[in-house]
Amino acid sequence: MRNITNYMKITLAGYSRNESLARMCAAAFASQLDPTVEEINDIKAAVSEAVTNCIVHGYRDTIGDIDMTLRIIDDDTLYIKISDRGVGIEDVEQAMQPMFTTAPDEERAGLGFAVMESFTDDLRVHSRVGKGTTVTMLKQIQRRG
Amino acid sequence: MPIEFTYDKNGLTAAISGEIDHHSAAEMRIMTDGEIERSMPRTLTFDMSGVTFMDSSGVGLILGRAREMKQWGGKVRIAKPSERVGKMLKLSGLSPLIIKEGAKNA
Ligand SMILES: Nc1ncnc2c1ncn2[C@@H]1O[C@H](COP(=O)(O)OP(=O)(O)OP(=O)(O)O)[C@@H](O)[C@H]1O
Numbered sequence A: 001m002r003n004i005t006n007y008m009k010i011t012l013a014g015y016s017r018n019e020s021l022a023r024m025c026a027a028a029f030a031s032q033l034d035p036t037v038e039e040i041n042d043i044k045a046a047v048s049e050a051v052t053n054c055i056v057h058g059y060r061d062t063i064g065d066i067d068m069t070l071r072i073i074d075d076d077t078l079y080i081k082i083s084d085r086g087v088g089i090e091d092v093e094q095a096m097q098p099m100f101t102t103a104p105d106e107e108r109a110g111l112g113f114a115v116m117e118s119f120t121d122d123l124r125v126h127s128r129v130g131k132g133t134t135v136t137m138l139k140q141i142q143r144r145g
Numbered sequence B: 001m002p003i004e005f006t007y008d009k010n011g012l013t014a015a016i017s018g019e020i021d022h023h024s025a026a027e028m029r030i031m032t033d034g035e036i037e038r039s040m041p042r043t044l045t046f047d048m049s050g051v052t053f054m055d056s057s058g059v060g061l062i063l064g065r066a067r068e069m070k071q072w073g074g075k076v077r078i079a080k081p082s083e084r085v086g087k088m089l090k091l092s093g094l095s096p097l098i099i100k101e102g103a104k105n106a
């Protein structure tokens, strides 16, 4: 059993100006693990991608709730769960391919999942069409000193 | 202003400051397109030295401007990315657009 030693749950309105707020919240919560600047930047980038996807794809032309759960596991790992109750993804495996995007006209590069994957230690995506999408990430913070 | 534009013999330089995400990229896109459509420069160099955060929206911003510039045969270059921005550029395959330090005025 893994031990959850702290947690935080927030709900953000799906406005694009809340993307930076979500990054700041995650970075502030993660700071208790004494991460390096590099690790904080990894977390910010991964959170930014997941939250932006909820806004851009999940809710498209509407504004919905984005739930973010942050947990500290075993005093060395940050757990991040970000979910929307938007349109969902038909084919998750295809969506996770680098450069795949359903919104090329909006200048999306199709790199969000690739960023989440490479800047965290574990990425899971669960989605149901018409129900929404949940992204779960783990980021291990190296113990120092 | 998130972008400062300057011209020299090599064309247009767009110096971006602050964070590039989906939210901020919208204004940056409008500003830059207004500028390049007016002057149609040979090269557009993004000076990234003032960028404090960038996610994949920054990649979309650069690729989108490269597409615009192509209409009149112009090219996009990237100057002075931080190590962090460089990491993002590498992941997205945009590293070849980075110009070496000092080469800008050569
Ligand atoms: N929360 C979501 N709700 C619905 N669809 C999603 C969601 N997240 C991702 N997708 C789908 O997965 C595709 C790939 O997502 P990814 O983040 O990798 O690229 P992108 O968002 O299209 O581009 P970029 O992230 O580079 O701006 C999206 O184009 C979209 O079709």
Ligand SMILES: [Mg+2]
Pocket (backbone or CB within 6 Å): A049, A052, A053, A108, A111, A112, A113, B056
């Ligand atoms: Mg994305």
